[in-house]
Amino acid sequence: MVIGADGNNSVVRKHLLPEAYKLNLSPxxxxxxxxxxxxxxxxxxxxxxxxxxxxxxxxxxxxxxxxxxxxxxxxxxxxxxxxxxxxxxxxxxxxxxxxxxxxxxxxxxxxxxxxxxxxLTDFPCVLWNNSNKQMTLTADSCHTMMMYHGEEANHGILDAALLVDQLKKVHEGSVPLKTAIASYEAEIRPRTHEIVLKSRQAALDAHD
Incomplete structure (x- = not known):
């Protein structure tokens, strides 16, 4: 499988979201x-x-x-x-x-x-085409956020830990890869989408 962990200008994200991969520009x-x-x-x-x-x-x-x-x-x-x-x-x-x-x-x-x-830019985590659960995204690649909430590194570390937990299950044979990736993505999207928007609002509030 391919895991996109290639940063806020992720090439993997561009492949998975060809119509909606671009970062959102902040004022x-x-x-x-x-x-x-x-x-x-x-x-x-x-x-x-x-x-x-x-x-x-x-x-x-x-x-x-x-x-x-x-x-x-x-x-x-x-x-x-x-x-x-x-x-x-x-x-x-x-x-x-x-x-x-x-x-x-x-x-x-x-x-x-x-x-x-x-x-300053951000990218709230959204649904992407994961090529039948063979590709996924993590950290800045799927949830670029501004620094005003102070949580980006924390979420990136948590992403990695949860993804590794799922891949261990695949390696042990307890779950298939499709199930593992689906579980990982179901957790990461709502959690990080929300914090990206909170970080965006914190940036706007700081300059108001």
């Missing part, structure tokens, strides 16, 4: 910037939270997401003049913020060589 746009901190710069920010936090200014309606992550750069971002323009725009948007939130952005180098524009 929320972000600019991603990775920057370095000295220990002195990091101390007041880590005092807020050592991992991540969000900040929305109620009067100027600009939104800040800060997180510590181990990342590997992929894809194309904005370079040189385009990147400098986006950094300048970010700095204009935090004029009304107080320190240390303001300093997170204001201390970004003006000549930072690389930024990444992000258009």
């Amino acid at each position: 929320v746009n972000l600019v991603d910037v990775a920057r370095h901190f000295t220990p002195e710069q990091a101390a007041p920010i880590r005092a807020i939270d050592p991992l991540l936090f969000q900040g929305l200014h109620p009067e100027i309606a600009n939104y800040l997401w800060y997180s510590i992550q181990l990342v590997e750069r992929r894809g194309e971002g904005c370079h040189s003049e385009d990147s400098c323009g986006k950094v300048a725009s970010m700095k204009r948007r935090v004029d009304g913020y107080s320190v240390p939130l303001r300093s997170i952005v204001m201390d970004i180098p003006d000549d930072l060589p690389f930024t990444t524009p992000l258009r």
